[in-house]
Each structure stands twice: as structure tokens, then as C-alpha cells.
Amino acid sequence: MTHSADRIARYTAKGWWTGDTIDQLLRTQVAAKPDDTAIVDPLDKLVGPIKRLTWGQLGSEVDRVAGLLHERGIGPGDVVAVQLPNSVELAVSLLAIVRLGATVTPFPVQYRAYELAQLLPLSGARLLITGQESRAPEGTPTLSWPGDLEDVTGAEAPWRVADPAERVTICWTSGTEATPKGVPRCHYDWLAVEAICTAAPALTGQDVILNPFPMVNMAGIGGVFLPWLRVGAVLVQHHPFDLPTYLAQIAAERVTYTLAPPALLTLLLHQEAILAKADISSLTRIGSGSVPLPPPMVRGWQDRHGIAIINFFGSNEGIALLSDPAHMPDPEVRARFFPRPGAPGAPELLDPVRTRLVAPDGKEITEPGIPGELRLTGPTVFAGYLPGTAETDPFDEDGYLRTGDLFEIAGDQGQYLRYVDRARDIIIRGGMNIAPAELEALLAGHPAVAEAAVAGYPDDVLGERVCAVVVPNGEIDLDSVVSFLRDKGIASYKLPERLEIVEALPRNPVGKVLKRELKL
Structure with missing residues (x-):
């Protein structure tokens, strides 16, 4: 699925979509700060040497791997699957594929033959980039790190300028259907997501970002990977999740921003002895979400440690809502509510987002306190599922994405949206x-x-x-x-x-x- 010419024209005219591309973001940082640290491997990396690359070294690695993939016949429009843990190699692979104009379909490392046998044919992938132990079905063409791709030089990849409308990724979402659905995204909508995820924590090139979320969907790619490219910060990778290693990385790398699930943040507050042994003095804010945030947890981190928790709500199909400390300084309000786009006090970065709540009878809800399905439209919303992976149209008759999530209008001026429940069983x-x-x-x-x-x-x-x-x-x-x-x-x-x-x-x-x- 691709965005319509009319939508592209409207969104670019309003400045919501620009001519920026992911490869251009990389080239900008390589030119601006070639000797600055760009990316750091996990301390407990599973396979291969632990790497620490500058922006210049990262740019050279992307050039090299893009050349190797070009030699294998990979070019614009092709699909390449990637199944790697969070690492330097994963970032290089994603950027090299995008540089060629091909599409990345990333898979969690936990996937085995059952999932890969389903999704590789659906994606149309010509090649799988993986670790030394491939779990792909027999006969799948593969390249491995470090075996096939480490210290090997290929021909120079051809220079090309990407079209922001071209497909960049196919991520996979597990809904109520048994088979995951493919979610294609292009530069336009990915970088609209990036704008929100960069602005909410106010990221800059001085930040050090620790990423424990797999770079296979919205949280890892939109929440960390693309904001890192935009601002030229340091990206510290983490995988598999291990709390002592995670805390050690915060201390060793002087991490300023990270993501963490709400349950982990609650656990750490309840077990202060763990934090007492860790140096988290560099940490200033943490992104969280996917489930409601407990207000005592958000207040506890702010009052005890001076760390702001940023509340995100979104999905592979379309991120839209956030509660950040600049616009919602009260931590309990930030935990319970999201700004309602278009309402008084909502952040300007949500201006392009349009939301509505719809009752089971199809009528729009405009009064507070009445739950309804959240539907939304705007520049962060995808164009539609990969053909053959979804049984129903995700959009309503007005072009709004049906999220399947229940919210209600809240606040004395109707300025908030309150999450009620997950309508899906995920x-x-x-x-x-x-x-x-x-x-x-x-x-x-x-x-x-x-x-x-x-x-x-x-x-x-x-x-x-x-x-x-x-x-x-x-x-x-x-x-x-x-x-x-x-x-x-x-x-x-x-x-x-x-x-x-x-x-x-x-x-x-x-x-x-x-x-x-x-x-x-």
C-alpha cells in the first residue's frame, strides 16, 4: 500500500511531510560530526566483538554493506528480511538496505521456523540477514553476521536519491487474528512519527540514548532509532534485557534518556536497594507506555530521582498521543491523561493529528466520560496493510484509522483523552x-x-x-x-x-x- 498523490500533496503543502529521508539524515550526521561517537554495542553482546563506532565509521560500514547487498542483486523495491538483536550490525543492516531503496522487514530474534515460514513468503523477501544460527526455513537465501558480512568489501553501491514516498519498512503487528499483519511505512510517515518522538523528550545531539526495545516495530524504530539519526545523539544498544547490565550501561555511558516498560519502573521504585547500588545520576527522562501508567510510579520517579516519565500511546499503524513534562508538568495528570489533539493546551506537534471517539452505534462521542473507540488520521498514520495479510479495511468511511482502543474525553475543558481499555485481546x-x-x-x-x-x-x-x-x-x-x-x-x-x-x-x-x- 502507498499513500495517495492527493494525501502527499496536502500534507507536504502543510509542511507535515517534508523531503527528508532516512538516508539523508545519516549522511547529514556523518558530514557534520565524523569523529563523534554514534553507536555502541551491548555490554553482553551475544556474538562477535563489541563495537563502538563514530559517525564516520558508521557511514563507511553502511557504504560497505550496501555494496555487498548490491552485489547480491538487491536494489529499489526489493524486500530484505533482518533478524538480529539490538547491535551495531542491526543498525548498519537497516541503513544499508534503505540506502539501496530496498525495504526492510525486521523480525524479532525470538522468531523461529514457525513464524518465519509464515512471514517470509508474505513479505516477498529475497534475502534474510541474520546471526550465525539462522532459524529460517531450509532453502532461504541468507547472509550472516559476522560470517558473511564482517570485514568483507564489495563493489560500490550506486548513488541514488530516495523518494520520500517509497516504502522503507514492513513491520508486523499481532492483533486478534492468528496471522500477523504487515504494516508498510515510507519515509514520509516514519519521519512524522520521529518528529513526535524527538520533540516529546526534547532530544538533542548532546543526549546519550539507551535502547532496550527491539528495533522491529514502532517503539524501537520510531521511538529511538529515527530520533537518534535526526539529532545525532549517541545510541547505546541493549539486548537481551538484563537489569544489572541495563543499569551498568546507564552508569558507564552516562545515559540521559531511555525507554522502559511501566512494570519495570514500578518494580525499581519498590526495590530502592537496587537503585541505591546504581549510578543513574545522568538520567533525566524515561519514555514509557503501551499500558496505563500508574500515577504513583510517575510521581515517584519525579519526586525521588528528578526523572520525568513521558507517556506514549501508539501502534505500528499510527502513533498519535503523548504526555510530556513541558505541557503536563503534574506527574499524576501526565500518567492518567493524554492531551486531546485540537483542544486547549495541546502541544503544537499534535496539530496535524485528528481524533474522534465513536460509540458502538457509529455515532461520534463529544461529551466527557463516555467510552468510545479512538479513531485517528494524520501524517503518522500508515497507508494500509500489506496485501494478503489483513481481512478487513482498517479505515472507516471518513479515512480514520480504527484503533480498536477505548478512550473517553476528560478534563474540565474536555482537553484530555483518558485511556479506558484495550479493545483487542493482545x-x-x-x-x-x-x-x-x-x-x-x-x-x-x-x-x-x-x-x-x-x-x-x-x-x-x-x-x-x-x-x-x-x-x-x-x-x-x-x-x-x-x-x-x-x-x-x-x-x-x-x-x-x-x-x-x-x-x-x-x-x-x-x-x-x-x-x-x-x-x-
């Missing part, structure tokens, strides 16, 4: 989305399962974990469920960590399982 475990429908479909094949429902249950560290609720058709326990799913080749983070046996699943009059009535 489970968010440590920042990774898990589609219950996918697991339910697989569990239906278990010989001892008559019916199954999958839901999340709260966890202090990861936010949620996975629970399988089963109506049995024989002897069954958690080990047999996990073993059955492992044999299907699914990613380990999706595996249930709890099993509940019930006589029947709660259902509504039309037979839909009522997830909220599951006793977890």
Missing part, C-alpha cells in the same frame, strides 16, 4: 506483542484439549505473562502444553507460563469467549 509481555488467537488455534490441535482460551495475567517485571485456560479432553498439565507448542516451532516468549483447567469457557450470547471473565 497480550504485551515485556514489550513483545502476543496474539492469543495464534496460540488458541495451535492448542486446538492438542489431543487433550477440548477448548482453549489464552489471556494475559499481570506480572511485576514483564507487565503480562501468558495463561492458557483449557477445557480438558484428557490428562493435561502445563508441561505437556508447553512441549506441544514448542514442537510447533513457535517463539519461546509466546509460551504459556500458567495453565488453568475449567469445565467451560465463559461466552456471550453469540458464542464469543469473554476473556475478562476468565479467572486469572
Whole structure:
């Protein structure tokens, strides 16, 4: 899917979309600060030497890898899959692919044969860039770090100037359907997302950004990677998540900004002994979101440590809302509400965003306190799902994205939006989305399962974990469920960590399982 010529003309005329491209951002920083540090590997890097590159060295690496990919026949319009942990190599791979005018489709490192066998054909990828141990189906063309791509020089890639409307990425979102949906994005809409994620924490070239979120979707790419390129800060990569290493990186690199899930921030406040042993004196703000932020947590970080928590709400399809300390200095207000675009006091950077709340009968809600589905339009919204990956049109008759998330108008002037609930059943475990429908479909094949429902249950560290609720058709326990799913080749983070046996699943009059009535 691509944006229409009319939309491009309207948004560029208003200045919401510009001629900037991702490769241009890189070239600007390489020219402006070639000797400054650009990117740093994780302290506990899994494979290969730990690297620390300047902007000049990063530019040279991107040139080199782009040349190697060009030799493999990769060019404009091609799709290249990438499955690497957060690292220098991941950043180089993404930037080299984009430089050639090709499309990146990034996959979490946890994906195994089951997920890759589904998504590689849907993406149309010609090549997979991976680590030394590829999990791709047999016969998939691959290049590996460090084996195929380390210290190898190819022909010089041809010079080209990118069209901001050309497709840059295909990310994957797990909704209520069993198969993930492909979300294509171009330079225009990615850099509109970047503008919000750069402005909310007021990032500059003096910042040091620690990134613990996988660079495979909105949080990692839009929230960290592109703002880093825009301002020319230092990017410190982190993977896999390990709290002692994470805190050590903050101290060693003098990190000023990072992202963290709400559950982790709450845990650290409750266990002050952990923070007492860590040096977080350089840290000034933290981005968080994906689930409601507890007001005591946001206030606790500000009052005890002088660190502002920035509240983000968005999705792969279209980020739109944020609560930042400049416009919402009260931490409890910032935790509970988002500025309502177009309302009094809303940040100017939200001016291009249009939102509406819609009741189940299709009528627009304009009064406070009445929940409705959030729908939105604007320059951060994608053009539509990759053909063949979604059954329904995500947009309504007026062109607004149906988010499936419930909000209500709040505030004495209707100036806020308050998050009410997730209309979808998605489970968010440590920042990774898990589609219950996918697991339910697989569990239906278990010989001892008559019916199954999958839901999340709260966890202090990861936010949620996975629970399988089963109506049995024989002897069954958690080990047999996990073993059955492992044999299907699914990613380990999706595996249930709890099993509940019930006589029947709660259902509504039309037979839909009522997830909220599951006793977890």
C-alpha cells in the first residue's frame, strides 16, 4: 500500500511531510560530526566483538554493506528480511538496505521456523540477514553476521536519491487474528512519527540514548532509532534485557534518556536497594507506555530521582498521543491523561493529528466520560496493510484509522483523552506483542484439549505473562502444553507460563469467549 498523490500533496503543502529521508539524515550526521561517537554495542553482546563506532565509521560500514547487498542483486523495491538483536550490525543492516531503496522487514530474534515460514513468503523477501544460527526455513537465501558480512568489501553501491514516498519498512503487528499483519511505512510517515518522538523528550545531539526495545516495530524504530539519526545523539544498544547490565550501561555511558516498560519502573521504585547500588545520576527522562501508567510510579520517579516519565500511546499503524513534562508538568495528570489533539493546551506537534471517539452505534462521542473507540488520521498514520495479510479495511468511511482502543474525553475543558481499555485481546509481555488467537488455534490441535482460551495475567517485571485456560479432553498439565507448542516451532516468549483447567469457557450470547471473565 502507498499513500495517495492527493494525501502527499496536502500534507507536504502543510509542511507535515517534508523531503527528508532516512538516508539523508545519516549522511547529514556523518558530514557534520565524523569523529563523534554514534553507536555502541551491548555490554553482553551475544556474538562477535563489541563495537563502538563514530559517525564516520558508521557511514563507511553502511557504504560497505550496501555494496555487498548490491552485489547480491538487491536494489529499489526489493524486500530484505533482518533478524538480529539490538547491535551495531542491526543498525548498519537497516541503513544499508534503505540506502539501496530496498525495504526492510525486521523480525524479532525470538522468531523461529514457525513464524518465519509464515512471514517470509508474505513479505516477498529475497534475502534474510541474520546471526550465525539462522532459524529460517531450509532453502532461504541468507547472509550472516559476522560470517558473511564482517570485514568483507564489495563493489560500490550506486548513488541514488530516495523518494520520500517509497516504502522503507514492513513491520508486523499481532492483533486478534492468528496471522500477523504487515504494516508498510515510507519515509514520509516514519519521519512524522520521529518528529513526535524527538520533540516529546526534547532530544538533542548532546543526549546519550539507551535502547532496550527491539528495533522491529514502532517503539524501537520510531521511538529511538529515527530520533537518534535526526539529532545525532549517541545510541547505546541493549539486548537481551538484563537489569544489572541495563543499569551498568546507564552508569558507564552516562545515559540521559531511555525507554522502559511501566512494570519495570514500578518494580525499581519498590526495590530502592537496587537503585541505591546504581549510578543513574545522568538520567533525566524515561519514555514509557503501551499500558496505563500508574500515577504513583510517575510521581515517584519525579519526586525521588528528578526523572520525568513521558507517556506514549501508539501502534505500528499510527502513533498519535503523548504526555510530556513541558505541557503536563503534574506527574499524576501526565500518567492518567493524554492531551486531546485540537483542544486547549495541546502541544503544537499534535496539530496535524485528528481524533474522534465513536460509540458502538457509529455515532461520534463529544461529551466527557463516555467510552468510545479512538479513531485517528494524520501524517503518522500508515497507508494500509500489506496485501494478503489483513481481512478487513482498517479505515472507516471518513479515512480514520480504527484503533480498536477505548478512550473517553476528560478534563474540565474536555482537553484530555483518558485511556479506558484495550479493545483487542493482545497480550504485551515485556514489550513483545502476543496474539492469543495464534496460540488458541495451535492448542486446538492438542489431543487433550477440548477448548482453549489464552489471556494475559499481570506480572511485576514483564507487565503480562501468558495463561492458557483449557477445557480438558484428557490428562493435561502445563508441561505437556508447553512441549506441544514448542514442537510447533513457535517463539519461546509466546509460551504459556500458567495453565488453568475449567469445565467451560465463559461466552456471550453469540458464542464469543469473554476473556475478562476468565479467572486469572
